[in-house]
Each structure stands twice: as C-alpha cells, then as structure tokens.
Amino acid sequence: xxxxxxxxxxxxxxxxxxxxxxxxxxxxxxxxxxxxxxxxxxxxxxxxxxxxxxxxxxxxxxxxxxxxxxxxxxxxxxxxxxxxxxxxxxxxxxxxxxxxxxxxxxxxxxxxxxxxxxxxxxxxxxxxxxxxxxxxxxxxxxxxxxxxxxxxxxxxxxxxxxxxxxxxxxxxxxxxxxxxxxxxxxxxxxxxxxxxxxxxxxxxxxxxxxxxxxxxxxxxxxxxxxxxxxxxxxxxxxxxxxxxxxxxxxxxxxxxxxxxxxxxxxxxxxxxxxxxxxxxxxxxxxxxxxxxxxxxxxxxxxxxxxxxxxxxxxxxxxxxxxxxxxxxxxxxxxxxxxxxxxxxxxxxxxxxxxxxxxxx
Amino acid sequence: xxxxxxxxxxxxxxxxxxxxxxxxxxxxxxxxxxxxxxxxxxxxxxxxxxxxxxxxxxxxxxxxxxxxxxxxxxxxxxxxxxxxxxxxxxxxxxxxxxxxxxxxxxxxxxxxxxxxxxxxxxxxxxxxxxxxxxxxxxxxxxxxxxxxxxxxxxxxxxxxxxxxxxxxxxxxxxxxxxxxxxxxxxxxxxxxxxxxxxxxxxxxxxxxxxxxxxxxxxxxxxxxxxxxxxxxxxxxxxxxxxxxxxxxxxxxxxxxxxxxxxxxxxxxxxxxxxxxxxxxxxxxxxxxxxxxxxxxxxxxxxxxxxxxxxxxxxxxxxxxxxxxxxxxxxxxxxxxxxxxxxxxxxxxxxxxxxxxxxxxxxxxxxxxxxxxxxxxxxxxxxxxxxxxxxxxxxxxxxxxxxxxxxxxxxxxxxxxxxxxxxxxxxxxx
Numbered sequence: 001x002x003x004x005x006x007x008x009x010x011x012x013x014x015x016x017x018x019x020x021x022x023x024x025x026x027x028x029x030x031x032x033x034x035x036x037x038x039x040x041x042x043x044x045x046x047x048x049x050x051x052x053x054x055x056x057x058x059x060x061x062x063x064x065x066x067x068x069x070x071x072x073x074x075x076x077x078x079x080x081x082x083x084x085x086x087x088x089x090x091x092x093x094x095x096x097x098x099x100x101x102x103x104x105x106x107x108x109x110x111x112x113x114x115x116x117x118x119x120x121x122x123x124x125x126x127x128x129x130x131x132x133x134x135x136x137x138x139x140x141x142x143x144x145x146x147x148x149x150x151x152x153x154x155x156x157x158x159x160x161x162x163x164x165x166x167x168x169x170x171x172x173x174x175x176x177x178x179x180x181x182x183x184x185x186x187x188x189x190x191x192x193x194x195x196x197x198x199x200x201x202x203x204x205x206x207x208x209x210x211x212x213x214x215x216x217x218x219x220x221x222x223x224x225x226x227x228x229x230x231x232x233x234x235x236x237x238x239x240x241x242x243x244x245x246x247x248x249x250x251x252x253x254x255x256x257x258x259x260x261x262x263x264x265x266x267x268x269x270x271x272x273x274x275x276x277x278x279x280x281x282x283x284x285x286x287x288x289x290x291x292x293x294x295x296x297x298x299x300x301x302x303x304x305x306x307x308x309x310x311x312x313x314x315x316x317x318x319x320x321x322x323x324x325x326x327x328x329x330x331x332x333x334x335x336x337x338x339x340x341x342x343x344x345x346x347x348x349x350x351x352x353x354x355x356x357x358x359x360x
Numbered sequence: 361x362x363x364x365x366x367x368x369x370x371x372x373x374x375x376x377x378x379x380x381x382x383x384x385x386x387x388x389x390x391x392x393x394x395x396x397x398x399x400x401x402x403x404x405x406x407x408x409x410x411x412x413x414x415x416x417x418x419x420x421x422x423x424x425x426x427x428x429x430x431x432x433x434x435x436x437x438x439x440x441x442x443x444x445x446x447x448x449x450x451x452x453x454x455x456x457x458x459x460x461x462x463x464x465x466x467x468x469x470x471x472x473x474x475x476x477x478x479x480x481x482x483x484x485x486x487x488x489x490x491x492x493x494x495x496x497x498x499x500x501x502x503x504x505x506x507x508x509x510x511x512x513x514x515x516x517x518x519x520x521x522x523x524x525x526x527x528x529x530x531x532x533x534x535x536x537x538x539x540x541x542x543x544x545x546x547x548x549x550x551x552x553x554x555x556x557x558x559x560x561x562x563x564x565x566x567x568x569x570x571x572x573x574x575x576x577x578x579x580x581x582x583x584x585x586x587x588x589x590x591x592x593x594x595x596x597x598x599x600x601x602x603x604x605x606x607x608x609x610x611x612x613x614x615x616x617x618x619x620x621x622x623x624x625x626x627x628x629x630x631x632x633x634x635x636x637x638x639x640x641x642x643x644x645x646x647x648x649x650x651x652x653x654x655x656x657x658x659x660x661x662x663x664x665x666x667x668x669x670x671x672x673x674x675x676x677x678x679x680x681x682x683x684x685x686x687x688x689x690x691x692x693x694x695x696x697x698x699x700x701x702x703x704x705x706x707x708x709x710x711x712x713x714x715x716x717x718x719x720x721x722x723x724x725x726x727x728x729x730x731x732x733x734x735x736x737x738x739x740x741x742x743x744x745x746x747x748x749x750x751x752x753x754x755x756x757x758x759x760x761x762x763x764x765x766x767x768x769x770x771x772x773x774x775x776x777x778x779x780x781x782x783x784x785x786x787x788x789x
Contacts, residue, residue, distance in 0.1 A: 058572060097788040100439035106787055115780075126769070129776070197542065217597045219762070277375070303603025307762035311604045319605045322432045324456050324780040325747035 092333035098326055105330070112334035133335055136313035137342075143227060143312060144291045151231040152238060152280075152287055160240035160272075173243070177236035187233045188300035192216070195225060219309035222302050226310045230297055234290065238283050245279030246272070281354040285347060292343055313339055377717040387419035388675050391444040392664070393434060395427045398631030400497070403695045404412065411682050418675050429500060445670035446679070450662045452482045453744025459483055459493035460666040465677035466492065475703045479669075482742050483665060494665035495684040496701030498693070501729050502556045502626040502657035504528070504649065505633075505722070508642035510621055514538040518646065525557060525585060525649045529594050532622040545589060546611035547624040549603065549758065551750025556658040557624070558582040559736050560651030565749070566739065572749055572778055575771045577624045578653060583757060583767060590761045601762045606724070606751035615643070626657070627726040634719045643718060645725035648732060656734040659741050661701055668695060745782065752777035 037044075058066055064104060090100060093112055095105035120127040125134035162173050194200045195215040202212040216222050249272065257267045273280075295314035298304070304311030313335070321332030379507050394401060401558050408420045423434075423444065430449065437443045438458040449455055469492055473480070476495045483493040504552045511518055514535040517526045529545060536544035547553055559565070562578025603609045615623040616636045627645075648655040656755045664683065682688060685706055693700040694713045700706060705745040712723055740746055751775045760770040 096784060098435065098785055099788055108787075122413070124763070133772070165391060214596075214598050217601050217762075292470045303605075303607050303609070305604045305758075305762070306597060306601035307759045307764035308604050309762075309764075322436075323606060324751055324781065325451065327435065328781065328784050330784070 007175060025232060060221035082123045090337060091142045092329050093337050094330075096330045098328070100329070108330065112330045113338070115331065116334055116338060130331075132308055132311065132316050132319075133313070135308045136311055137317035138292075139223075139309070140292060140313045142223070143230075143310075144288065144293065145229050147285045147291050147294075148284070150227065151235050151291075152283060154284070155235045155242055156280075158235065158239045159246055162239065162243055163246045176239050180234045180235070180236040184233065184297040185300050187229065188297040191225070191229045192301050199297065216302050217306050219306055222306060222310050226298050226302060229301060230291075231295060233297060234287075238287060241283050241286075242276065242279060245276045248279075249275045277354075281351070284354070285350060288350065289343065292339070367446075379497055387417060388672050389635055390418065390420045390446070390670070390672060390675055390679060392420060392422045392428070393444045393447040394422050394424055395448055395662075396424065397427075397429050397628050398635070398695045398696060400692075400698070403692055406682065407681075408663075409781055411679065415421060415678065419679065420679055431736060438669065441669060443667050443669040445672065446494070446666055448662050450660070451747055452663055452665075453742065454695055454747060456483055456485045456493075456744060458667055459491075459668070459669060459672060460676070461491040461493060461746060462666050462667045462673070462677050462680060463490070463492050465674050466681060471737050475686075475705075476684070476701070477703050479663070479701050480631065483663060486744070494663050496661050496663045497690075498628065498661045498696070498698030499659065499701035500626050500628045500661045500699065501659055501726050501733070502553055502624070503726055503729050504646050504779075505615065505623045505625060505629070505643055506532075506646050507615070507621055507623075508644045509542060510535050510539055510618070510641075512642070513630050518644075521647050522650055522655070523647075525560070525582075525651060527623055528649050529585075529589060533594055535621045541619060541621055543599070543614060543620045544594050545609075545622045545624075546595065546599055546614060546620045547586075548611060548626075549600045549609035549754060551605070551606075551753040552658055552660060553624055553626070554582065554586070554753060554757070555740055555750065556656055556737060557649070557651065559656050559658075559734055559740075560649070560654045562651065562653040563736075565736060566743075572743075572745075572782075574749060574753065574778070578651070580767070580771070581651070583760070583770070586757060587760050587767060596761060600758050604755075604758065606755045626660070627723070630719050630722050630726075633722075634714055634716050639716065640716065643722070644720040647725070648729055654734045654736075656737050657729055658737050659733055661732075662664055693770050697723060699723065745785070748781045748785075752781075 003088070054069070058071060061069075091102050091103070094107060094109060095102065096108040096111065097105050099105050114128050116133055118129040119134065122128075122134075125131050125138060128134045145189065158176060162169060162176070196202075197212050197214055201215065205289075206212045213221075215225055240271045253271050253275075254267065257271060262270075293314060294312055295318065298310055298312055299315055299318075302310045304315050317335050317339070322329050392404075393455055401422065405422060408422065412419060430447070431451065434443065434449070435446060435451075435455060438455060443458065466472065472492045472495070478592065479496050479499075480492060481489075483576045484491055508518065508519065511531075516531060516535050516538070519531050523531075529599070532544040535541065544611060555563075555565070558579050561581040562576070563574070563582065564576055564578065565572065565574055567573035569658070590597055590600065599611050599614070610625070611620060611623055612625065612629055612632065614620050615625075616633065618641055630645075632644055648657050664680070666673070666680060670676050683692070684702075686702070689700055689702055690705055690708075690710055692698075693710045697712055697714060697719055700710055706727075712720055714720060740749075744747075755777070756765065756770040759765040759773075760767050765773065
C-alpha cells in the first residue's frame with residue numbers, strides 16, 4: 001500500500017519546484033536563444049524573403065483564407081496522386097482493350113462489371129465466370145475476419161500487460177514493435193524458410209510428429225500461417241496505439257475502483273474498455289483497411305497457393321492488370337472499384353456501430 | 361594587376377561554355393534494359409566496355425533488372441513511350457509492335473538475314489516478312505536433367521534414348537524410394553515447360569486455321585499424368601502448389617540441393633548449375649523423354665531487340681552490329697554457356713569456356729535435342745500470344761493438381777481464360 005502524503009503538502013512542494021525551475025529555466029532559455037539566433041540567421045533571412053509575397057497574398061485573399069495557402073501544397077500532391085488516379089481508374093473500368101492511354105481505350109459501359117458479377121451461384125466461386133475474383137473476395141473476407149479479430153485481441157492483451165509495472169517493460173515495449181519495422185517481403189521470406197520442408201519448424205517438431213509437414217501445401221494450414229504471420233508482423237503497431245490509449249486513462253479512476261473493492265474483470269469492462277473505446281475504434285478501422293489491402297506478405301509467403309487457397313483480392317487485381325501477357329487494365333480497375341465500394345460500406349458500418357457503443 | 365569583375369565574368373562564362381560544349385558533344389548515351397540468368401550481365405558489360413573504347417562517342421548504360429520487371433514493367437514502359445533504346449526480351453511476339461526496324465541503319469543487312477535467319481520471324485508482326493529488329497542472345501531448349509549420382513547410388517540404370525515419360529517416372533520413383541529422396545520428379549511450373557511433353561504426347565495446340573485450340577487427346581494425356589504424379593508422390597505439391605495463377609516456380613534450388621532425381625527444365629540452367637553445383641554430384645542432361653507423337657522440347661530464348669522509343673537509331677544499330685558479329689557472339693556464348701542462335705556459329709561450334717566436363721556434356725546433349733524439335737513446337741514459340749496459352753494452362757492445371765478443380769473443369773476454364781483475354785486483345789483499336 002503506497003504511503004499517503006497529504007494533498008496540500010504535495011501541491012506546495014510541486015509549486016516550489018516549478019518556481020525554482022522556471023527561474024533557472026528562464027536564464028538557460030535566454031542564453032540558448034542568443035546561441036540559436038546566430039545559427040538561425042540564414043533561415044531567418046530566407047523566411048523574411050518569403051514573407052513579402054505572403055503578405056501580398058494575404059492582402060488579396062484576406063487573413064481568414066490564409067490556412068488554405070499552407071494546406072494547398074499537400075492537397076495538390078494528395079489530389080494528383082490519389083484523387084485524380086481514382087477518377088482515371090473509374091474511367092479504366094468502363095473501357096476495354098489493352099491500350100495504356102485512356103484516350104485510346106474503347107468505351108464498353110458496364111461490360112467489365114458484368115463479367116465480374118456473372119455468377120450462377122454467388123456462394124460458389126467456381127460457378128462464376130471470373131472464379132478467381134470471387135475466390136479472392138471470399139478468401140479476403142475470411143482472412144480479414146480472423147486476422148483483424150486475432151490481431152486486435154492480441155494487441156489489446158499485450159498493451160494491457162505492457163501497461164503494468166513488469167520487469168524489462170521498456171525492452172518489451174520496443175521488441176514488440178520490431179516486426180513492424182521490417183519489410184513485409186523480408187518477414188514473409190523468413191517465415192517461408194521457417195515453414196518449408198527442411199525449415200526450422202520441422203526441425204523442432206518432426207521428431208515428435210514423426211514426419212515433416214508441408215505447412216504451406218495444405219490449404220487449411222496455408223491460410224492459418226498467412227493469418228498468423230500477418231498478425232505477428234503488424235500487431236506491434238496497434239499495441240503501441242492501444243498502449244497510448246490506456247495511458248491516457250486517469251489513474252484516479254483505478255484508485256477509486258480499488259477503494260470500492262471492484263473486481264479486476266469489472267474494472268476492465270466498466271472503466272478501461274469504455275474509455276479506451278475511441279482508440280479501439282481507430283485501431284479497428286485502421287486494421288480493417290490495412291488487412292483488406294494485404295498483398296506483399298501473402299504473395300511472397302504462399303504466392304496465393306496452394307491452388308487459390310490464399311489468393312487474396314489484391315493479388316487477383318495485380319495478376320489481371322499486370323502479370324498476364326494481355327494486361328487487362330479495364331477488368332482490374334473494375335475489380336478494384338468493387339473492392340473500394342465494399343471497403344467503404346464496411347467502414348461506414350463500423351463507424352456507425354462504434355459511435356453507438358461510445359455511450360457505454 | 362587588378363582583374364575587372366566584367367572580365368572575370370566573361371572568362372568564367374567562356375570556360376563554362378567550353379566545358380558544357382565538350383560534355384554535350386561527348387557520348388550519346390544508350391540504355392539497355394537487361395536481365396540475367398547467370399553471368400550474362402557481367403559478360404555483356406565487358407563486351408560493351410571494349411565497344412566503348414573503340415567508339416568513344418557512344419556510351420551504353422546497362423540497367424540490370426529482375427526477370428519479372430522484363431515481363432511486367434517493360435511492357436507498361438513501352439506502352440507509355442518511355443522505354444529504353446534496347447532490351448533483352450523473351451515475350452518476342454507479344455511486344456513486336458514496339459521493335460525498331462534496323463534495316464536502313466545496318467551496314468550489312470544480308471549478314472543478319474543469313475545468320476539470324478529463321479529467328480527474325482519471331483520478332484516480326486503478322487504479315488511482315490522483311491524487317492530486322494535484333495538477334496537472339498541465346499537459343500534455349502527445354503529438356504531434362506537427372507542427378508546421375510543418385511541413380512548410381514541406387515544401382516538403377518538410366519533409361520535409354522527412346523524412354524517414355526512413364527519409363528522416367530518409374531525409374532525416378534525407384535531411385536527416390538531406395539534413397540529416401542523427397543522429390544522423384546520435378547518440372548518448372550511453367551506452361552512453356554509443359555508444352556514440350558504435351559506435344560510429345562500428340563498435342564497440336566492449333567486448329568487448321570492457326571487459331572489456338574489447346575484441348576485434344578495429346579494435351580489431356582500429359583495433363584492427366586501431371587495430376588496423377590502429384591497424387592501418387594512422383595511430383596511434390598510443394599513446387600506447383602506453392603504459388604497460384606500464372607506465377608513461375610522453378611525447381612533449380614531443390615535440384616541443386618540433391619532433393620530431386622529428375623528435373624525437367626532447360627539449357628539455360630547449365631551456367632547456373634556449373635557455379636552452384638559444380639562437381640558436387642553428377643548432374644546430367646538426358647535425351648528428351650518420348651511420347652507417341654514425338655520426343656520434343658520447346659525452343660525458346662531471349663533476344664536483344666532495338667526499340668522504337670530510341671532517339672538514336674544509328675548508334676543503336678552500331679551497338680547491335682557489334683554484339684551480333686560472329687566473334688563477339690561466339691565469346692558471349694562461350695563465357696555464358698548459352699547455345700547460340702546463329703547459323704554460322706552453330707555450324708562452326710562454340711568453344712565453351714568451362715573446365716567442367718559435366719557442363720560441356722550437358723550443352724552437347726542439348727545441341728543434340730535440336731534436330732528432334734517438332735514443327736508444332738516452333739509454331740507455338742512463334743505464335744505472338746503464346747504466353748496467353750501458357751498462363752492459362754499453368755494456372756488451371758495448378759488448380760487441378762491441388763484438387764481445387766477437376767481436370768474437365770480445368771480444361772473448360774483454360775479455354776475460357778484464353779477466349780476472354782483474346783477478346784480483350786481484339787478490342788484494342
């Protein structure tokens with residue numbers, strides 16, 4: 001039980017420390033400023049030059065509209081490389097042929113979408129004309145469900161553990177983040193070597209099982225490993241976000257709960273989760289979007305195999321648009337638009353559910 | 361003496377001007393986009409350094425890229441009009457609309473017609489019978505290798521000259537069983553590799569009008585064998601089952617690690633095996649297994665081609681003439697251990713630069729395959745959209761192999777894939 005110092009004494013001590021610090025700080029700040037001002041001379045000169053045209057602009061458009069001037073460069077880049085391609089992509093999806101330039105492509109209306117959505121039974125990908133598109137959609141749905149649920153769950157548990165006072169806490173906080181820093185290709189390659197016939201995993205367990213398992217050749221196991229590797233590679237990022245969210249919860253609430261004799265489980269569900277919920281919502285949306293876009297690590301780990309057991313939708317789009325001899329940009333664009341619409345709907349649903357739950 | 365600012369400025373500008381003029385009048389820069397299976401990149405650089413010494417006004421920059429970039433990025437660059445001056449290309453017919461006709465810039469077009477000869481047609485668009493676009497950097501032939509050391513250790517004799525695919529499957533299985541080798545037979549996951557054996561079984565690939573018609577008894581016979589072999593363990597699903605769609609998966613690493621008894625690949629591996637395997641075990645090229653119709657592999661190879669995007673066609677022609685000249689091409693083939701696709705050289709022979717008797721023997725064996733290559737194989741290789749066929753075949757056969765599709769469904773899907781892609785191609789203005 002921690003020693004309880006009276007509140008007033010603590011506050012007075014804090015105040016005195018702050019005053020002393022501020023006097024010392026002011027002196028240090030002054031000398032720092034003098035040194036910095038010499039270093040900053042060239043920069044200050046450049047900024048002075050910039051001020052002249054900016055003042056002119058402000059005179060013309062008014063101070064209220066000045067923020068747009070600062071935001072404009074980023075907006076232009078974003079517009080050029082994200083928004084404009086979005087519209088060009090839509091145009092590709094309503095044209096056909098193999099020409100690269102939109103102007104040379106014949107207009108075909110909804111033909112590409114008709115080809116994609118032509119199925120006898122929507123629940124059976126093999127009854128569809130573009131069976132690999134539907135296989136990709138179903139595989140992605142499966143992958144996203146289990147990967148997001150698993151990853152967010154594991155991230156939450158890890159964040160809760162790392163929020164406590166455990167030995168080596170700083171070390172573990174960084175270690176869980178390391179896989180996030182690795183390139184997805186590197187991650188997938190390393191795991192491929194671990195899981196192959198003569199890999200590390202078989203080296204450890206083949207004596208117990210009695211034979212070497214070809215982990216990436218069984219469809220079920222291939223999907224399991226794809227989900228596991230993806231979870232392992234990305235959970236550090238979400239752990240970090242959830243940890244920040246946990247640390248923003250005031251400790252007084254936990255103290256009060258403790259004084260009232262609340263069980264840990266109840267504390268978790270009644271205090272931690274509701275206050276963590278906004279952060280959780282952000283994590284879920286980010287994880288969902290990232291998960292649907294998964295391509296590189298799966299492509300390197302299993303190549304979409306065996307057969308099409310782990311072929312996700314982005315791989316289908318890539319193969320249709322680039323990897324075949326007749327590069328079918330129109331069909332690939334149509335598939336990406338369909339994916340985008342599905343993602344938009346899912347995100348909106350999620351936000352609607354999430355904003356409701358905020359009132360716990 | 362005080363030098364006036366004005367005079368100093370004039371002097372400075374003059375010096376800068378001279379410098380700039382000398383740089384501008386210097387080398388014309390040409391770019392080659394190149395990929396390597398083995399050491400071709402280094403050999404090419406060597407040859408080009410000599411060329412640059414003889415021609416100081418031309419500088420050739422070689423961009424070494426992965427093979428995937430040649431297959432996927434180069435077509436997009438060429439379509440956008442931002443391609444290099446020359447490129448080493450394998451999709452010879454598919455990109456033919458981007459090639460530059462060198463005939464007006466060559467000093468001796470007749471040399472090209474006589475020596476590059478029949479291969480010139482592989483670069484031409486339908487209807488064109490005269491253009492000269494480049495030359496083959498190598499001729500490749502698909503064909504099998506075996507790990508003879510394993511056969512010796514198992515005490516089993518190699519099947520003979522006229523052995524069939526079934527004979528080889530049985531022999532490889534026997535060796536693998538005796539010595540506990542995980543993969544008795546392996547074949548690169550590639551439609552091009554599959555095509556040779558299919559043609560041996562009687563596949564015709566084209567109908568009477570020259571249009572693709574791939575499903576026939578011969579094709580089915582080979583497809584059934586591939587699926588059966590994957591079911592009974594003759595072939596391992598970890599190769600064909602490890603990727604999806606039309607992705608390539610070679611088995612050269614597994615063969616080099618002595619995990620494979622019989623490996624269907626091609627002559628381009630000789631250089632790589634010389635380095636990777638050396639004499640660790642006896643890797644031997646064996647005669648093509650036979651089927652009822654033929655004992656054939658597929659010809660192929662890459663070509664160095666001049667591209668229309670080039671702004672310096674005269675200089676490109678100079679570089680091409682140098683690289684295609686008999687001496688230079690002989691040296692290139694000798695050092696890379698590639699078969700030359702040059703009529704003159706194939707008659708004279710090439711003194712391959714290798715101390716490894718295994719490599720020499722393998723190359724001779726592949727040269728011996730050449731007379732047996734069937735006309736269907738040549739026609740298939742010359743067909744501009746052969747990759748559409750190969751991709752469709754391998755993608756759906758791969759699904760049949762892992763049990764996702766029945767063979768009948770796989771055949772239907774192959775035809776559907778080909779039709780969809782050809783329809784899209786015909787839509788191009």
